[in-house]
Amino acid sequence: MTPPPSDARLIRIGELSRRAGVSVDRLRAWERRYGLLRPLRTAGGFRLYSVSDELRLRAMQSHLAAGLSAAEAAAAALAAETPLATAAAARAEQRRAELRDALAAFDAGRAHAVLDSLFTDVGPDDAMRAVIFPFFRELGERWARAEVTVGDEHFASSLLQARLLGLLRARTPDTGEMALLACPPGELHALGLIGFGIALRDRGWRSTYLGADTPIADVRQVASEIAPQVVVLSAVSAAPFVDVRDELRDLAAQVPVALAGAGAGPLLAQQVGADHLEGDPVEAADTIARSKR
Numbered sequence: 079m080t081p082p083p084s085d086a087r088l089i090r091i092g093e094l095s096r097r098a099g100v101s102v103d104r105l106r107a108w109e110r111r112y113g114l115l116r117p118l119r120t121a122g123g124f125r126l127y128s129v130s131d132e133l134r135l136r137a138m139q140s141h142l143a144a145g146l147s148a149a150e151a152a153a154a155a156l157a158a159e160t161p162l163a164t165a166a167a168a169r170a171e172q173r174r175a176e177l178r179d180a181l182a183a184f185d186a187g188r189a190h191a192v193l194d195s196l197f198t199d200v201g202p203d204d205a206m207r208a209v210i211f212p213f214f215r216e217l218g219e220r221w222a223r224a225e226v227t228v229g230d231e232h233f234a235s236s237l238l239q240a241r242l243l244g245l246l247r248a249r250t251p252d253t254g255e256m257a258l259l260a261c262p263p264g265e266l267h268a269l270g271l272i273g274f275g276i277a278l279r280d281r282g283w284r285s286t287y288l289g290a291d292t293p294i295a296d297v298r299q300v301a302s303e304i305a306p307q308v309v310v311l312s313a314v315s316a317a318p319f320v321d322v323r324d325e326l327r328d329l330a331a332q333v334p335v336a337l338a339g340a341g342a343g344p345l346l347a348q349q350v351g352a353d354h355l356e357g358d359p360v361e362a363a364d365t366i367a368r369s370k371r
Contacts, residue, residue, distance in 0.1 A: 088118065088126040098135050105135070112152035114138060118201060119281050170208035177213055181234040182226075193241055202245060202280065203360050206273045210238060211358060214269060235269065242272045246279065246287060253284075257366065258306040260288035260297050262318040262326075270339055270359050271312040277363035294325035301333045308334045308366060310355070313341035319350075326350040338362050 095102045109115040114134055117125035134155045141151035173196055180188035196205045217234055220226045259275050261268050268290040275285045286304055288297065301309055309329065313319055319326065319341055329335055330351035337347045338355040347354035353369075355362040 088128055089132075091117075091125055091127060094127045094132060094135070097132065098139065100135070100139070108135075108138070108148070108152060112149065112156075114152045114155065118203070170212075173209045174213045174216075177209065178216075181237065182230065184233055186237060189237055190241070197245075202276050206242075206276070207358060207360050210242070211270070211273065214238065239269050239272060242269065242276060243287075246272055246275045246285070254282045255284070256304060256306040257283055257285045258288070258297065258301055258304065258309045259285050260292040260309070260311055261290045262311050262313055262322055263291055263293055264321065265313040265315075265318040265341075266290045267314045267339075268312070270314070271310070274310065274312070274338065274359035274362050277360045278366060281363060281367040283367065294322050294329055298325075298329050298332065301329070306333065308336055308353075310336045310338055310362075310366070312337075312339035314339050315341040316343065316346065317341070319346055323350055326352065336366065 089097075091102055091105055095105055098105075105115065109117070115127060115131045117127050117131065119125055137155035137158055138148075138151045141154045142148065146154065173192065176192045177189060177196075180192055193205075196209055200208070214235070217226065217231060221228075221231045257275070257278055259271055261271060272287070275287055278285060286300065286306070288300065297309060297311070311319070311326070319337060323346075326335065326337075327350045335350070335352040336355050337343075337350075337352050338359075342354055344354045355365055357365070
């Protein structure tokens with residue numbers, strides 16, 4: 079994940095090694111074996127470590143000094159994060175409330191200020207997972223219960239989509255593997271796909287974003303021109319995929335295809351020869367990034 083330029087709390091592994099007195103090789107081993115460290119990744123592929131990573135590392139060192147094995151020490155350090163996770167959840171709920179209030183009042187300036195602060199404090203990945211996507215799901219549920227108007231929903235979704243689209247287009251790696259992103263014909267909800275593109279970019283990938291309601295013939299044409307490592311298609315219901323099932327099968331015969339969003343499922347993906355991306359957009363980006371290593 080690419081951190082905001084103003085976030086000076088993120089450090090490289092060499093600095094973390096110096097501060098803790100632990101070799102880089104050992105830090106990487108603890109990260110790989112125990113999940114002790116959770117680095118963010120820049121567009122250039124560099125890992126950056128947070129204050130939370132350093133705190134977990136120092137907690138593990140204390141447990142090691144007390145005689146625990148490395149596995150036991152790592153487990154104890156991770157378990158001790160529970161109160162921190164509770165506090166983080168409370169902060170996320172506060173931010174969602176602030177965003178909800180600003181959007182309900184049609185106050186674009188205040189909503190952008192909340193988003194500015196959020197991105198600076200936690201970065202795009204955590205902002206999307208803890209605040210933006212939960213808020214958007216809540217908004218959809220409230221709309222279904224007739225608690226908000228179409229105007230409320232359109233204002234909020236348009237502002238959030240524009241903001242995330244700006245992030246997606248702001249910093250694109252010059253090199254790296256390429257993903258082609260689109261929504262199938264009839265699918266107008268692209269927020270999750272945009273969030274996926276941001277998370278994937280922050281894992282060192284480039285992307286070409288075609289947007290909502292894209293004919294599969296156009297997806298195939300662009301794919302033939304840019305030769306992406308994967309084409310990712312997203313929809314919130316199954317119908318847009320089912321309506322173009324034969325075209326998806328033809329596309330998947332030419333280029334790797336992955337289906338994402340609530341409308342995707344393993345059976346449908348299998349039927350057209352595509353992969354199925356589960357989880358939220360950040361988890362889906364992790365899956366793609368890992369699969370191409």
